[in-house]
Amino acid sequence: MNTFKIDFRLGAIAGAALIAAFVSACTTTTPMCESPKTSNLDAAVADVQGSLMNGCEASYDRYFDDLLTIAEGDPKPENKRAFSEFLVWSNDQGLLSRRQAERHYNRYFNVKFMALEGDYNNCSHTCPRRDRVYRDMERELNDKERGLLKVAMDNESYYQANELFQEVELVLEATCTACSANKAQ
Template identity: 40%
Template sequence: MKSIKKLVKIIMIVTVAFIITVGCAPKEPTPAVANTCPIPTGFLVDEAFATAKSTLSNPECRYKFETIFSALLNTCSGAPELRNKELFSQLLVWSKNEGIISKIQAKEYYTKYFSSRFISLPGDYSTCSHCPRLRSIMAECKSELQAKELGLLKACNDKLTYNKAFGDLDKIELILEATCSACSL
């Protein structure tokens, strides 16, 4: 009887020790989950655009278009070339064709960053109806000029188009001010 009690005690001790050691054993590390929506980084332009297309091909990542576009501008600022303008154009056309952005959005992105034209301007800026918003319109245009500096100068080294946009903005401001002066007479 004593030997059975001893055996039961030993079994109990071994069981408790086993439960304690198993319960305290380190948990298997959770495997790292791969980033399914990588953002282009670095200064290798072709690789950055390839990463952008790969990421945007994933329907779960399409909401990151703006972030990816900004990252590409940053990447291209490390290697500014005129060919980058064509890479952006191709990306915008591809994104439109894939349904990531609309045709209007693609046109607005390109115009905002890579054209001398201003999307911030009302279509008929020579009418008196825009005079109450003159300051707001000019602030939007100046903000857009900063976007053009980022796209045209820093990412594409397109000084000619940027200088045209810069000069056009001065002329537009004069025309708008003259129109509003004439409207107040």
């Protein structure tokens, strides 16, 4: 009788373990979405690409920031190419539209300001929101400093962007002053 109780208990435990194994096999595991652990940009890009293809798409912006941070640890002109290729890959995989990929690249690695899309000489469009345009451009200039100077060591392009920023400030100020004068007439 004792043997029957022990065998029954072992059978019940084994059956419960088997059921638990089947149930856990049916559930999906949540991806870890961890930041890359390497200081090598090319290896980090490969890690990030693997994570993005395995369910971590929602972490794209954090991964992009992680890659920038890693590249800051070993700044060189070739880093621009690595980011360009990563953004092209992101577009090819459907993670970013072509326009989004271009905006990411231009925001960090081009002298052109994305905050100035459209006609910034327009009295009715830009002047009423001039302070916001300035703030957006200042944020973007900070991103250009990070990308052009700290990641790619492209001093010349950063100084061009900084000069463009100052010129745009002057043009906007003059445009909005002229717009105000025309309204007063």
